[in-house]
Amino acid sequence: MLLSGKVVLVTGASGGIGSATCRVLAREGAGLVVHYSTRKEKAEKLAAELLEKGSEAEAMGADVRDPAAVKALVDRAIARFGRIDGLVNNAIGGRQAGSLEDVTLDDYANSFDFGCRAVVNTIKAVRPAMREQGGGRIVNIVSEQWNMGAAGWSVYLAGKGAMVGISRCLACELGPDNITVNMIAPGWMADERVDTGSEGSKAYARNVPLRRHGSSAEIGNACVFFISDLASFVTGAYLPVAGGNVTQMG
Secondary structure, X not given: OOOOOOEEEEOOOOOHHHHHHXXXXXXXXXXXXXXEOOOHHHHHHHHHHHHHOOOOEEEEEOOOOXXXXXXXXXXXXXXXXXXXXXXXXXXXXXXXXXXXXXXXXXXXXXXXXXXXXXXXXXXXXXXXXXXXXXXEEEEEXXXXXXXXXXXXXXHHHHHHHHHHHHHHHHHHHHHHHOEEEEEEEXXXXXXXXXXXXXXXXXXXXXXXXXOXXXXXXXXXXXXXXXXXXHHOOOOOOEEEEOOOOOOOOX
């Protein structure tokens, strides 16, 4: 198992890409901090599922936009597991799509809160422990839309664009501490919220070079790579997991 003995904090882990990623990381031997903001019951159910399968896991709540709450979360995680080796920044919330006429400045501010403030909060909180341990792995979940820039997604990209810039700069800044910072750019991944039988979903799949939706577990697979020793000399990378929709960083 590629992550045996490692402990990973996954934010926004109560559903979708987050929960699928936790399952994949656990399969590879990682202990999991299953973060949630409001969906405590779902996060606890996932943690219980992982425990039942033999993995170490605990659900822990915090508002990732609040630096004090995030520090308390990380302190609790280290007290529980003794270390923290990986961080997957996946949490997001609020309105993401809409035309310029329909969205508000508050929508943009909220997107920036998750794409910038939350990412900075979590990285600042885990850095001291990672540095003391001799290194760590940070994976930020961005989006294929950063390359594509489709109409109606400016709110979403206000946060994801900030996340891309932060990731590139911190890869350089944290490199001397042996802390890597990499990005995964999902396409429209199929999870429990996606009706793959809908006309919109089928039209999307027809236009993907691989002719299908990806699964959320395939994002987890990419996270395994970046957190494992296989990617020990990889930092600042931008990996599209989008079935060929994105073929260069741009």
